[in-house]
């Protein structure tokens with residue numbers, strides 16, 4: 001029998017899975033989940049895909065929750081604004097102060113905002129259901145859409161907007177779309193798929209100014225090109241939501257550094273971090289601890305973090321086994337299914353092993369230690385052997 005209170009900051013997938021895992025570890029004290037959005041945890045990937053295309057409500061996107069957390073207290077619609085980790089309290093924007101015995105940091109990331117002059121109206125990021133609803137309003141046939149950033153989110157939005165009859169321009173400094181996770185050849189293959197659908201890329205360029213009085217009507221690129229726009233979506237990277245932890249002596253330079261059990265390094269109290277903001281080791285891919293913004297990681301880190309915190313709060317030693325979760329990512333663009341396992345982005349050699357980068361294909365990503373990642377396009381059901389080879393890395 002335990003007592004006391006655990007506060008989970010962030011009502012997303014990572015916070016949800018950590019709370020469920022904490023219960024699974026036998027913790028029966030009070031759990032409060034604080035979220036700045038007004039919703040219980042919901043699924044974000046559809047926000048750039050089917051939910052953006054229309055017809056999916058945020059209620060339909062809500063995750064199923066285990067009965068074991070039916071008794072948690074939800075504090076939604078008010079963010080945590082500060083914390084005192086020595087006194088073991090967090091303070092919400094509404095002024096309430098919540099004491100805790102254990103803390104789960106699950107506040108995720110937000111899109112990076114670049115300081116570009118011009119009007120604000122008509123410019124969107126895409127992280128929340130509210131963002132998607134705002135962008136959706138503009139996506140009518142003939143709409144002129146400018147997307148800044150050619151990563152996965154930018155490219156998915158491009159595909160969805162084209163599907164709704166919009167004219168789409170993508171502006172990005174990169175040489176090819178999705179070049180970091182996919183590499184140049186496959187990125188070029190994806191670009192050609194988009195171009196075949198009518199998307200225009202402005203690669204090697206950025207936006208220097210947004211045009212318009214009150215509402216954006218266009219974007220001027222760094223080479224002087226002017227693109228007319230009814231709406232702009234900015235998708236140029238992310239920033240971890242850790243400001244509320246400032247003043248506690250933690251290293252907040254890139255999310256939160258944790259150990260294999262997701263315990264926050266140098267924390268003065270029982271404290272774990274999960275999901276997109278946790279910078280964690282992974283024994284499958286030695287090297288520096290990394291943040292991984294893939295949908296399966298909040299679940300993997302949440303499970304581990306709940307078990308760790310449950311053990312600490314019941315006076316036991318948490319498990320020290322290395323963390324070996326397999327990063328996995330998928331993306332839907334037009335009818336194409338992109339699936340990745342491992343960490344293609346750390347490779348120094350890329351080999352097409354089957355098919356053609358302009359058609360269904362499988363690509364291996366290698367470094368000096370061997371296979372570090374695989375990507376399949378429209379061959380997703382054939383990746384199991386590659387995934388198995390990647391898992392063998394845990395055995396050395």
Ligand SMILES: Cc1cc2nc3c(=O)[nH]c(=O)nc-3n(C[C@H](O)[C@H](O)[C@H](O)COP(=O)(O)OP(=O)(O)OC[C@H]3O[C@@H](n4cnc5c(N)ncnc54)[C@H](O)[C@@H]3O)c2cc1C
Nearest residue numbers: 010012013014035036044045079080107108275276294295
């Ligand atoms: C548009 C989009 C498409 C995506 N598509 C894919 C995909 O196709 N495949 C894939 O693998 N992954 C995809 N992802 C990534 C995936 O959704 C994330 O990895 C996952 O949502 C991360 O979960 P999380 O719990 O760490 O963070 P989040 O889901 O972001 O949850 C964090 C929550 O904490 C809240 N919060 C922040 N600060 C505070 C505070 N101070 N106080 C209280 N609450 C706070 C946030 O508002 C948010 O509600 C996509 C993400 C987006 C945005």
